[in-house]
Amino acid sequence: MLTFDLALGAATGGLNTGDIVFQLVMFLILLALLGKFAFGPVMNIMKQREEHIANEINSSEERNIEAQKLVEEQRDLLKQARVEAQALVENAKKLGEQQKEDIIQAARSEAGRLKDAALQEIEQEKEQAIAALRGQVASLSVLIASKVIEKELNEQEQEKLISDYINEVGEGR
Template sequence: MLTFDLALGASTGGLNTGDIIFQLVIFLILLALLKKYALGPVMNMMKQREEHIANEIANSEERNKEAQKLVEEQRDLLKQARLEAQSLVENAKKLGDQQKEEIIQAARAEAGRLKDGALQEIEREKEQAVAALREQVASLSVLIASKVIEKELNEQEQEKLINDYINEVGEGR
């Protein structure tokens, strides 16, 4: 019946304020219940979701900054490693050149020492040869003198005798 009265009242053009107030009260109660049981938890869930997304964005930005920092550190370390490698190569080249020079100088010194030793050996051999020659000349002179004394020779025989002995000494070498 109430629906019939509402329809009749609406058709007659009159406003039923009691029904309007009743519907308004029911609407407000329904709105309060929705707010308490549906809208509150949904809003809390939305707020939590918003906070979670904000935290994830902040964490992501922080990780991005850390990654950028690490990339810069890696670049710096790479540059430093390249400089150290270049320095090591240069030091190795310098050390190699220095060792090369030392080896060359040592070889030259050894060659000079060997040359000096050879020259000294040659000089000793020469002195020994001269000494031996002097001894031979002295003994030949004594021999010639003894033979000359044994025989008196004329000038031609004396020359022949000297030439014979010189030839003998020449063949003896």
């Protein structure tokens, strides 16, 4: 391209070095002004932006690590809660079984007590019946003896008298 410019300059009447130097100086001044007023602040802004992004990335990584720790803690707490719930269920089952056994044992004890009380009552009533029967037998014996004493009976009359008294006792019940 430089050769093309030289050829173009030669065609127009020669190479104008004054214009080239002026343009080069202006370009350097423009470059210096851009460096001072544009590139410096832009570079500072870019550096600040880079630092801000790096800080955000670090902060995000720290929050991510904290979140992972919290997730692990929550998992541990959930596992612990499940274990505690399982233990509570097992304890409730054991307590239920124990109460069931206690109720069955109490019912058996009560049934045994009622059976013993009924047997005692039966025994008392039996003793009372035997005592009453003895009393009746004794009174019948006395009555028979007094009748026998009043009259002397032969064997047939004695048997008839005994069977009559037995029948009377049977009807008297």
